[in-house]
Amino acid sequence: MKFLEYQAKEVFAAAGIPTPQGKVAATAGEARAIAEELGGAVVVKAQVPIGGRGKAGGVAVVKSAAEAEKEAQRILSMEIRGYPVDEVLIEKAADIKAEFYLGVTVDRARQAPVLIVSSAGGMDIEEVAATHPDKVAKVWIDPLIGLRPFQVKEACYRAQVPPELIQEMSGFIEKVYRVFKEQDAILVEINPLALLGSGELIALDGKMETDDNARFRHPDAKGVDEQAEHPLEQRAKELGLSYVKLDGEVGIVGNGAGLVMTTLDMIQRHGGKAANFLDIGGGAKAEVVKNGLSLILSDPDVKSILINVFGGITRCDEVAKGLLSVIQEMEVHVPIVVRLAGTRAEEGRALLAESHLATAESFQEAAKKAVELARA
Amino acid sequence: MSILVNNKTRLLVQGITGREGAFHTKQMLAYGTQVVAGVTPGKAGESVEGVPVYNTVREAVDKHGVNTSIIFVPPRFAADAALEAIDAGIELVVCITEWIPVHEMMEVTAYARAKGTRLVGPNCPGVISPGEALVGILPGGIFKPGPVGLVSRSGTLTYEVVNELTTRGIGQSTCVGIGGDPIIGTRFIDVLRLFEEDPQTEVIVMIGEIGGSDEEEAAEYIKTMKKPVVGFISGRTAPPGKRMGHAGAIISGNTGTAESKIRALTAANVPVADTINEIVDLVEQRLK
Numbered sequence: 001m002k003f004l005e006y007q008a009k010e011v012f013a014a015a016g017i018p019t020p021q022g023k024v025a026a027t028a029g030e031a032r033a034i035a036e037e038l039g040g041a042v043v044v045k046a047q048v049p050i051g052g053r054g055k056a057g058g059v060a061v062v063k064s065a066a067e068a069e070k071e072a073q074r075i076l077s078m079e080i081r082g083y084p085v086d087e088v089l090i091e092k093a094a095d096i097k098a099e100f101y102l103g104v105t106v107d108r109a110r111q112a113p114v115l116i117v118s119s120a121g122g123m124d125i126e127e128v129a130a131t132h133p134d135k136v137a138k139v140w141i142d143p144l145i146g147l148r149p150f151q152v153k154e155a156c157y158r159a160q161v162p163p164e165l166i167q168e169m170s171g172f173i174e175k176v177y178r179v180f181k182e183q184d185a186i187l188v189e190i191n192p193l194a195l196l197g198s199g200e201l202i203a204l205d206g207k208m209e210t211d212d213n214a215r216f217r218h219p220d221a222k223g224v225d226e227q228a229e230h231p232l233e234q235r236a237k238e239l240g241l242s243y244v245k246l247d248g249e250v251g252i253v254g255n256g257a258g259l260v261m262t263t264l265d266m267i268q269r270h271g272g273k274a275a276n277f278l279d280i281g282g283g284a285k286a287e288v289v290k291n292g293l294s295l296i297l298s299d300p301d302v303k304s305i306l307i308n309v310f311g312g313i314t315r316c317d318e319v320a321k322g323l324l325s326v327i328q329e330m331e332v333h334v335p336i337v338v339r340l341a342g343t344r345a346e347e348g349r350a351l352l353a354e355s356h357l358a359t360a361e362s363f364q365e366a367a368k369k370a371v372e373l374a375r376a
Numbered sequence: 377m378s379i380l381v382n383n384k385t386r387l388l389v390q391g392i393t394g395r396e397g398a399f400h401t402k403q404m405l406a407y408g409t410q411v412v413a414g415v416t417p418g419k420a421g422e423s424v425e426g427v428p429v430y431n432t433v434r435e436a437v438d439k440h441g442v443n444t445s446i447i448f449v450p451p452r453f454a455a456d457a458a459l460e461a462i463d464a465g466i467e468l469v470v471c472i473t474e475w476i477p478v479h480e481m482m483e484v485t486a487y488a489r490a491k492g493t494r495l496v497g498p499n500c501p502g503v504i505s506p507g508e509a510l511v512g513i514l515p516g517g518i519f520k521p522g523p524v525g526l527v528s529r530s531g532t533l534t535y536e537v538v539n540e541l542t543t544r545g546i547g548q549s550t551c552v553g554i555g556g557d558p559i560i561g562t563r564f565i566d567v568l569r570l571f572e573e574d575p576q577t578e579v580i581v582m583i584g585e586i587g588g589s590d591e592e593e594a595a596e597y598i599k600t601m602k603k604p605v606v607g608f609i610s611g612r613t614a615p616p617g618k619r620m621g622h623a624g625a626i627i628s629g630n631t632g633t634a635e636s637k638i639r640a641l642t643a644a645n646v647p648v649a650d651t652i653n654e655i656v657d658l659v660e661q662r663l664k
Contacts, residue, residue, distance in 0.1 A: 106478055108558045108588045108624075111485045126629070143482040144490065184479055213623070214477035216452065242621045257556055257621025258530020258585055261610040262652070268613045269650065277614075279621040310532045310539075312515030313403065342539055343517060363536070363652055 001210045001223035002049040006089045008188075008206035010222070015179045017172065018202045022091030031072030034090040035065035041093035044071045048083040049224050051207075056080045061093055082229075094204060099192035100161070101125050101136075102173060104180040106187075113141040113180065115151065115173065117159040121192035135160065147177045165195065172201050183221075184214035232276075232299055239291045241278060248273025249374045251302035251334070253292050255280050255309050263308045266363055272371030275302045290326045297332065305336045306370035308363070316340040316348030324355055335373040339366035378505035378550040379525070379570040379577070380468060380496070381409075381444060385509045388433065388442040388466070389414040390449055390457045392424045396472075397448035400513050401425050404446075407510040412440040415457075433457075433464040446502065446511050447471040454498065455480035462493040470511050471497035471561070475623075481559040488561055495561025499623065501531035501553035512553065522547015524659055525571040527564055528583035529556050529622070533610060533652075537581060540656045546663065549576040556622025558587070564594035572601050579604050579662045581655060582646075586611035587625045587632040595640035606658040607641045607648040609634045 025031040046058030060071040099121030137158035236243030254260035360366035392414025413436035454473035502512015506519035584591040
């Protein structure tokens with residue numbers, strides 16, 4: 001689950017991490033009221049679950065509440081890299097003396113969390129790492145002992161954090177790591193982490209992404225669902241289906257993530273494009289097939305459907321019977337190609353031959369047929 | 377010979393009384409695997425398909441000389457089950473369970489390394505050495521003994537390739553499903569090392585997919601190998617930023633793309649097949 005900036009900051013504040021004073025607004029009028037309440041210069045920031053909003057014009061610093069209203073109006077009408085802006089965060093403008101970068105994320109290759117600290121804040125950290133590697137300190141954390149004080153200090157020294165700030169910075173880092181652990185996060189990032197004129201360290205921006213597998217531990221978490229952007233993806237989520245909407249015209253149903261991904265690749269190889277990814281899992285259970293097919297049939301982009309199933313422990317003749325009973329109950333308005341492979345595939349195909357479904361023996365033949373039918 | 381599992385495997389099934397655990401215990405026994413014990417806390421004294429059930433892994437290990445464990449425990453409790461198996465000193469732990477939290481998996485993989493246990497998975501179909509032992513949920517009927525070692529992040533793609541291999545008369549030494557999660561116990565490079573040392577294995581098939589950089593890391597090792605490797609990468613047309621079914625199958629920024637993996641494999645002189653049939657063609661050529 002991805003957290004919008006203000007959602008992440010709420011979590012930070014609850015963990016004792018200093019954040020700027022501010023509130024979120026859904027209308028320009030609300031933005032104005034918040035700016036009036038805060039008084040003085042404020043920042044108006046688009047709340048979208050994606051980076052690069054500054055470059056896109058989604059952030060404005062203004063001097064008055066009237067200006068805040070005007071800018072909020074403009075930003076709320078924007079779409080940033082495909083995400084419409086529904087909310088803006090209005091915050092008191094900060095008196096920034098220096099900017100740092102602080103992040104904790106999961107390093108897949110090392111199978112451990114990694115703490116990243118840099119004294120070059122406010123910029124794209126990957127760019128800084130590429131151009132000034134000496135300014136970026138990375139410290140890997142052994143999951144069995146957690147983050148230790150010596151590592152925090154090491155990160156600060158290597159990132160060239162000024163000596164007088166190290167103690168406060170260390171406390172800040174420890175709090176952020178605690179959030180990372182407690183929230184089951186796969187990313188917590190503060191960029192910039194600012195040193196204010198008052199000498200205080202503060203999270204000026206905030207980004208957080210948590211592990212969906214651990215959602216049962218965080219029933220009240222408030223974030224946005226990254227995988228459910230399209231209405232059809234939202235519907236799939238409700239049905240418990242592993243589905244991704246794509247921009248082609250051939251609807252895909254298959255069992256196993258690798259098999260379905262390869263099916264998408266084969267469609268493209270034969271000159272078509274897949275309309276979706278849908279993995280119905282092992283055994284092709286009737287209820288799941290039915291939900292999956294009805295979802296795909298409700299997609300107006302779909303011009304043909306390819307059902308690609310490998311029968312392993314579940315035999316293909318059983319899969320075929322299941323498919324037939326499901327399809328007979330449904331209103332099917334586009335051509336369907338079925339490819340069965342594996343245990344008792346021939347028997348399965350023989351059963352389907354009596355229906356109006358097109359069958360295919362090989363992966364290639366199936367993909368080719370589905371692409372041709374989508375064009376017809 | 378073969379790798380990881382064989383006729384000396386003495387298997388413990390964790391979560392044996394559950395629906396999946398019981399079903400696959402039956403399948404594994406039917407394949408000829410020595411399933412010697414099961415564990416479900418609170419169910420000691422029961423039996424599943426004639427296999428005695430214990431409350432703890434320690435007890436099962438003490439009584440039956442277990443050397444391998446397979447986990448069918450639900451996601452919330454699976455990491456704890458894996459830690460229990462590692463703690464009991466079991467050499468090989470195969471974790472089938474999907475949806476285990478990432479933070480717990482980082483702890484489990486670190487503990488396995490510390491204790492010298494080999495963990496396969498999670499979110500994997502398991503391991504089979506055809507004709508010797510099945511430790512997993514793979515459909516045993518499509519496999520046959522032979523010279524091809526296979527390692528894959530995907531279950532059903534493994535079945536597709538094996539089905540085609542077997543249909544064309546080519547058998548397999550061992551097939552290892554390493555799992556579709558971002559944090560997994562055994563990676564491509566680990567299995568390639570084992571195949572390189574295994575006298576039965578002559579050609580290796582490696583089935584990768586988008587996400588992470590394990591294929592790139594494996595490619596570096598392949599440059600030093602004597603045995604031929606044939607590659608396949610799925611997800612060439614997957615959009616960035618979307619998880620394609622597997623938790624680990626996601627392109628983030630510039631990392632994890634199919635192009636990067638294909639480039640790395642090509643640089644290691646590994647032919648990367650475009651289709652399943654081509655994988656088998658390439659294997660056939662290398663066996664001759």
